[in-house]
Amino acid sequence: MATKIPIAQKRLFANVFICKDCSKKIRTQAVRVIAHKVKCPRCGGHSFRPIRKK
Ligand SMILES: [Zn+2]
Numbered sequence: 001m002a003t004k005i006p007i008a009q010k011r012l013f014a015n016v017f018i019c020k021d022c023s024k025k026i027r028t029q030a031v032r033v034i035a036h037k038v039k040c041p042r043c044g045g046h047s048f049r050p051i052r053k054k
Helices: 008-015 029-034
Strands: 016-019 025-027 049-050
Touching: none
Parallel strands: none
Antiparallel strands: 016 025, 016 049
């Protein structure tokens, strides 16, 4: 019963990024992250990574 819903998982994690500085989760589009249009609301940083790293 671990991960049987790949579609729901993809929807949950596809557009979620984590701030590299303060680990704040942000839901946005990957295009905006690449274009540096996303700003972290907590620390104001511009560096994010996708949530699915491990
Ligand atoms: Zn941050």
